[in-house]
Amino acid sequence: MNELFECELCPRNCKINRSIDTGYCKVKNEIKVAKASLHMWEEPCISGENGSGTIFFTNCNLGCVFCQNHQISHNGYGMVISVERLSEIMLELQEQGANNINLVTPTPYITFIKDALDIAKRGGLNIPIIYNSSGYENEEALKILDGYIDIYLPDIKYYDSKYGLKYSKVSDYFQKASKAILEMLRQVGVPKFDGKILKKGLMVRHLMIPGLLFDSKKVIDWVINNLPKEVYLNIMCQYTPVGDLNNYPEINRKLSRKHYETLLNYAISNGVENGFFQDFDSSTTRYIPNFDLKGV
Ligand code: SF4
Numbered sequence: 001m002n003e004l005f006e007c008e009l010c011p012r013n014c015k016i017n018r019s020i021d022t023g024y025c026k027v028k029n030e031i032k033v034a035k036a037s038l039h040m041w042e043e044p045c046i047s048g049e050n051g052s053g054t055i056f057f058t059n060c061n062l063g064c065v066f067c068q069n070h071q072i073s074h075n076g077y078g079m080v081i082s083v084e085r086l087s088e089i090m091l092e093l094q095e096q097g098a099n100n101i102n103l104v105t106p107t108p109y110i111t112f113i114k115d116a117l118d119i120a121k122r123g124g125l126n127i128p129i130i131y132n133s134s135g136y137e138n139e140e141a142l143k144i145l146d147g148y149i150d151i152y153l154p155d156i157k158y159y160d161s162k163y164g165l166k167y168s169k170v171s172d173y174f175q176k177a178s179k180a181i182l183e184m185l186r187q188v189g190v191p192k193f194d195g196k197i198l199k200k201g202l203m204v205r206h207l208m209i210p211g212l213l214f215d216s217k218k219v220i221d222w223v224i225n226n227l228p229k230e231v232y233l234n235i236m237c238q239y240t241p242v243g244d245l246n247n248y249p250e251i252n253r254k255l256s257r258k259h260y261e262t263l264l265n266y267a268i269s270n271g272v273e274n275g276f277f278q279d280f281d282s283s284t285t286r287y288i289p290n291f292d293l294k295g296v
Pocket residue numbers: 007008009010011012013014015016022023024025026027061107108
């Protein structure tokens with residue numbers, strides 16, 4: 001796994017040897033997972049009635065200050081497991097009836113995931129594989145997984161680089177995420193369903209952040225102008241202020257219902273045909289998973 005000896009798996013391009021050092025994401029040359037279970041709170045076409053077989057990887061290459069999963073993304077909660085155990089977990093989730101395997105924050109683990117999928121597929125894994133990420137990806141690293149991923153589920157967080165810099169400490173979020181999303185589209189195409197369940201394709205998420213209505217509209221404009229109409233867009237309002245946001249008082253509050261409704265109307269009136277929106281009351285900590293090593 002040469003990629004980990006000079007790590008460039010994400011646009012941070014730390015170029016460090018993960019066997020002896022750690023980069024921005026703090027992930028070593030090993031797999032660390034915080035939870036693996038059937039998850040019912042994804043989009044209806046992903047969770048369905050049986051649930052999505054969700055594997056939450058520890059740490060994150062983006063690390064937003066407002067992250068809803070702080071316990072794992074910033075605090076490093078999780079357990080180190082082998083590639084073989086990761087493949088077993090995938091098969092166990094399939095056995096439990098999962099509609100899919102949902103890899104959450106997979107980016108620093110791309111090479112391990114490829115190896116685990118090879119083993120699991122030989123062992124009978126045949127449900128769709130979802131790559132569920134922050135969108136801050138290197139196109140070249142994504143190509144490692146070409147043919148392994150059925151559904152890409154990236155976020156597209158900000159358009160203006162000043163917000164990426166302020167809240168995620170990257171100057172090129174939109175530049176990298178927009179290119180990565182086009183590579184994801186190239187790999188899996190537009191959504192294909194079996195009944196109500198998504199089997200293949202690209203679906204994009206945008207979490208609205210308090211005070212960023214103008215920026216959110218630019219994100220929606222990009223989606224409309226650059227992705228096929230068939231691609232689903234989930235405009236999310238579940239933002240909840242968690243963690244230490246004392247230095248960011250402007251986002252240390254709930255989202256405005258009026259802003260969310262304005263954004264939804266903007267998306268619909270500008271041509272978004274396939275998408276999801278959330279019940280405004282979902283902006284609560286009730287929907288933040290309890291990380292407890294279950295299934296690991
Ligand atoms: S995956 Fe981690 S170590 Fe590798 S380039 Fe990204 S932040 Fe750096």
